[in-house]
Amino acid sequence: MVAGQGKGWWIEVDEANRNKDRARRAWTGIADRAIEVSHQVHSHPETAFKEERSSAALCRFLESNGMTVERGVADLETAFLARAGSGSFHVALCAEYDSLPGIGHACGHNIIGSASAAAGILLTELADDLDLTVSVIGTPAEEIGDAGGKVVMVERGIFDDVDVAMMVHPGPADVMAPPMLACATFDVHYRGVEAHASAFPERGVNAADAMTIAQTAIGLLRQQMRSGDRVHGVITHGGDAPNVIPGHTSARYIVRSRTLADLEEAKKRILCCFEAGALASGATLEIVGGEQPYAHMLHAMELAEMYRSNATVLGRSFPDFGRALERSAASTDMGNVSLRVPSIHPIISVEANGSVPHQPEFAKHCVSESADRAVGDGAISLAWTAIDAANPDSRAQFSRKSRS
Numbered sequence: 001m002v003a004g005q006g007k008g009w010w011i012e013v014d015e016a017n018r019n020k021d022r023a024r025r026a027w028t029g030i031a032d033r034a035i036e037v038s039h040q041v042h043s044h045p046e047t048a049f050k051e052e053r054s055s056a057a058l059c060r061f062l063e064s065n066g067m068t069v070e071r072g073v074a075d076l077e078t079a080f081l082a083r084a085g086s087g088s089f090h091v092a093l094c095a096e097y098d099s100l101p102g103i104g105h106a107c108g109h110n111i112i113g114s115a116s117a118a119a120g121i122l123l124t125e126l127a128d129d130l131d132l133t134v135s136v137i138g139t140p141a142e143e144i145g146d147a148g149g150k151v152v153m154v155e156r157g158i159f160d161d162v163d164v165a166m167m168v169h170p171g172p173a174d175v176m177a178p179p180m181l182a183c184a185t186f187d188v189h190y191r192g193v194e195a196h197a198s199a200f201p202e203r204g205v206n207a208a209d210a211m212t213i214a215q216t217a218i219g220l221l222r223q224q225m226r227s228g229d230r231v232h233g234v235i236t237h238g239g240d241a242p243n244v245i246p247g248h249t250s251a252r253y254i255v256r257s258r259t260l261a262d263l264e265e266a267k268k269r270i271l272c273c274f275e276a277g278a279l280a281s282g283a284t285l286e287i288v289g290g291e292q293p294y295a296h297m298l299h300a301m302e303l304a305e306m307y308r309s310n311a312t313v314l315g316r317s318f319p320d321f322g323r324a325l326e327r328s329a330a331s332t333d334m335g336n337v338s339l340r341v342p343s344i345h346p347i348i349s350v351e352a353n354g355s356v357p358h359q360p361e362f363a364k365h366c367v368s369e370s371a372d373r374a375v376g377d378g379a380i381s382l383a384w385t386a387i388d389a390a391n392p393d394s395r396a397q398f399s400r401k402s403r404s
Contacts, residue, residue: 019130020310023122023383027376030065030121034379035372037061038114042367045099048141048148051078054097054110055138058117062136065121074156079149080138081158082120085127089395091386092135092159092341093120094150094167094334096142106363107143108170108350111371115168115348115378122383130390135162139333145185145254147292148333154340155292162341164303164389164398167334168378170366171347172356174316175325176308178347180297181228181256182263183331186290187236188214188274192283194247204245205282208238211249214277221273228258228326229266256331259296295335300342302397303389307346310384314377316349330357342398344385348374 027034041054055078059069062082069082097113099105120136127134137158139149159165171178190211195204218231225231233253239246255270257263271287278285308318334345351370355361365371389398 019126019387020384022126023387024380026122026125027118027380030118031376033061034114034118034375037117038110038372038375039367041097041110041113042105045104046097047101048098048144049076049078051097051140054078054113055080055140058095058097058113058138061117062120066124067120067134067136074153074158076140076149076152078138078140079153082117082136082138084120084124084134085132087127087131087133089131089390089399090133090135090161090163091123091389092137092162092165093117093382094165094337095136095138096167097138098141098143100143100358103358103360104363105366106360107357108362108366108371109142111170111348111350111366111374111378112167113138115375115382118375118379119166119382119386122379123386126387130387132386132390134386142333145183145294145331146289148294150333151292151294151336154336159337159341161400163395163400164300164386165334165337165341165343166303166307166382166385167344168346168348168374168382169332170350170357170371170374172349172352173321173347174311174318174349175321175347176318177299177301177304178297178345179326179329180335180345181230181258181329181331182260182293182296182335183254183256184263184267184290184293185252185254187288188233188251188253189286189288190249190278190281190283191286192245192247192281195245197243197245201245205247206245207249207281207283208246210277210281210283210285211235211238211251212277213280214274217273217276218270221269225266226257226262228262230256231266231270260293263293294331294333295339297332297335297343297345298338299344300338300398302394303342303385304344304346306388307344307381307385310388311346311348311377311381314380316377316381341400348378350374
């Protein structure tokens with residue numbers, strides 16, 4: 001039995017799993033730098049497709065630890081592809097690093113990016129022995145909900161030669177295969193006619209009324225929506241002055257459903273509500289976006305079970321939340337990857353004093369001691385899962401050759 005100490009916790013690995021032990025030992029050599037990168041990304045939050053500093057920090061980390069990095073892949077300036085090895089089994093670690101507008105890294109993408117990069121580095125020295133090609137794929141703009149980085153990169157062939165794709169996402173509890181909904185995000189624009197709101201209101205066409213009618217219709221529709229359907233949005237422009245009939249209003253909305261097929265049906269019903277606003281008010285309606293939705297997540301359960309087993313060795317536990325787990329479903333462009341490549345997207349817990357992702361308080365906890373441990377546990381668990389998947393007895397079920 002071989003024992004070793006990581007960043008403040010003990011683990012034991014059977015000697016037969018010497019490759020896992022090598023990966024664990026490699027973590028001790030990069031732990032400080034991996035956590036430093038996580039903190040760097042967190043301290044300079046950058047929103048969709050503007051992640052220059054974050055992308056650069058991750059690229060430097062990967063290059064300084066033996067991976068070859070190509071920047072600006074898929075014609076996306078802040079995307080990258082880091083690679084090591086040239087084996088027949090290709091493992092991809094997806095790194096996210098964009099933040100939310102206004103509340104920074106309240107979804108913990110600094111943890112995701114650093115954990116995936118570190119996992120790739122841990123596998124680099126094992127690549128030849130395991131007949132592996134290892135890629136860390138930098139995927140920008142996950143938070144935008146339409147035409148996100150992975151959606152574009154899947155369409156442009158970045159994942160075509162990948163056998164398995166993996167990442168971990170921080171949250172309030174460890175979850176092996178969290179439900180992820182398909183979603184479409186789009187902008188709504190109503191255009192009417194400005195007029196003096198007191199002296200000549202009859203000469204105006206009120207674009208704000210159109211938006212109010214649409215939101216009322218959506219509110220009434222909710223009681224007939226399926227349990228897996230969700231709709232929510234924000235007004236991005238409501239008018240310019242209270243004494244001017246609004247000639248332009250806009251909003252940004254998200255529609256979610258269990259599957260892409262369900263999403264198409266739900267989206268049609270929501271768009272009818274916006275059309276009703278235009279019809280009743282006389283304003284014109286324009287919908288922008290929504291044509292490149294996020295797919296539902298199709299977890300590769302055999303791979304997910306491997307991840308859970310490995311994370312459990314590190315002291316992680318996976319409570320059974322039952323149906324309550326469905327209520328907390330979100331969306332991710334990792335779903336688009338999962339429909340092409342066997343993929344996993346487990347949640348790794350971060351102690352956050354009761355706060356949850358997309359709350360400002362959660363952002364504060366994404367550079368805590370618990371968050372730093374999530375970087376290490378996530379990196380090691382992903383690396384160990386890749387080692388399990390690359391085993392000759394396992395790789396055949398995941399190989400892209402078996403899907404062709």
